[in-house]
Amino acid sequence: MSAPFESYRAEFPVLGEQLYLNHAGVAPTSLRVASAVKGWMDDLVNHGILHERGWEAHCEHVRRLAARIIGASPEEVAFVRNTSHGLGLVAEGLDWKPGDEVAVATGIEYPSNVYPWLHLKDRGVAVREIAAPDGGVTPEAVSAALTPRTRLVAVSSVQFASGHRTDLDALGLLCERAGVLLCVDGIQSVGCIPVDVKKSRVHFLSADSHKWMLGISGIGLLYVAKDVLPRVRPVLVGWRSTTDAWNFHRSHFELRQDAAKFEEGSAAYPGIYALGAALELLLEVGMDAIGARIGDRVARLDAGLRDLGCDVGPGPEARAGILTFLPPGVPVRALSAYLSAKKVIHSVRRGRIRLSPHFYTTDEELDRLVALVRAYQPG
Known part of the structure; x- marks a missing residue:
């Protein structure tokens, strides 16, 4: 993650305790x-x-x-x-x-x-x-x-x-x-x-x-x-x-x-x-930079989740900051509860898990989400 984006993470203390992927729902606000x-x-x-x-x-x-x-x-x-x-x-x-x-x-x-x-x-x-x-x-x-x-x-x-x-x-x-x-x-x-x-x-x-x-x-x-x-x-x-x-x-x-x-x-x-x-x-930060950065964040999530066999949408030609997915063979509500227990802030909309990162979301956070989906085993 480049230094200009990294420097803004300190404005959002919640990022120290939660993996925040719900900016399409209710976002955290900043110290300023x-x-x-x-x-x-x-x-x-x-x-x-x-x-x-x-x-x-x-x-x-x-x-x-x-x-x-x-x-x-x-x-x-x-x-x-x-x-x-x-x-x-x-x-x-x-x-x-x-x-x-x-x-x-x-x-x-x-x-x-x-x-x-x-x-x-x-x-x-x-x-x-x-x-x-x-x-x-x-x-x-x-x-x-x-x-x-x-x-x-x-x-x-x-x-x-x-x-x-x-x-x-x-x-x-x-x-x-x-x-x-x-x-x-x-x-x-x-x-x-x-x-x-x-x-x-x-x-x-x-x-x-x-x-x-x-x-x-x-x-x-x-x-x-x-x-x-x-x-x-x-x-x-x-x-x-x-x-x-x-x-x-x-x-x-x-x-x-x-x-x-x-x-x-x-x-x-x-x-x-x-x-x-x-x-x-x-x-x-600049809206052009923010838009490009969020697009990159969503693309990284897309790639990682597709590798797990998830049904992911929307396609690159029709998306902004939201990505939704269905895990293969896993109840959505059960996976959502598991992610919530791991302090991954997300939403479920119309039967799909909805993720929405912002410009300060790191590669490590996105990879952690993918790893959690991969590791989940239905009870």
């Missing part, structure tokens, strides 16, 4: 994230709101970092509680008409990217199924699902269960040509692989920080493309949604023109400080 949150708390404890203007300035700094990591402008980024919150703001905020359709692969998507669209039924909006027999959404399958009534395609950038990476560039071009909005659940890609919402022609992207971004639960980002911002009505509004937010001496209801109109009330300072520290770490 904890320090950022503690720094804000200490300021509040010792000085009250004396430095509130500094907190606000820091929030805008974090907004710029969030925009940078997805290739957006700060005016297109809002802070949200989680991925579901962001997707819900999009689903509830668009001006739907009875008969409109949303194309979604409900059979494979995480519930956060299904329920907001199903919830539109009482507004006359229908969900049209995207076929995904192989665990991933392809441009061809989306094209087949589109009708003249389709207004939006909702898709995960990477499928949580199978690990299949969506070709967002191809899908974005398809949607642009069809005049259809593209909404992305980006939680399994932001922080894992390079993301460029402009290059991919994405209109909306939501992701929270407790997975690949190495942040904490309760804070995330919502991207809304500048050209569609006027079309999304804030579901909730408050003092911060307006153009004269800090003037409390008059009522002047004029909504902001940027994505911050979706932030109706007081800022979640601890979460935003945590997000900022997490993003600074990722950008310091």
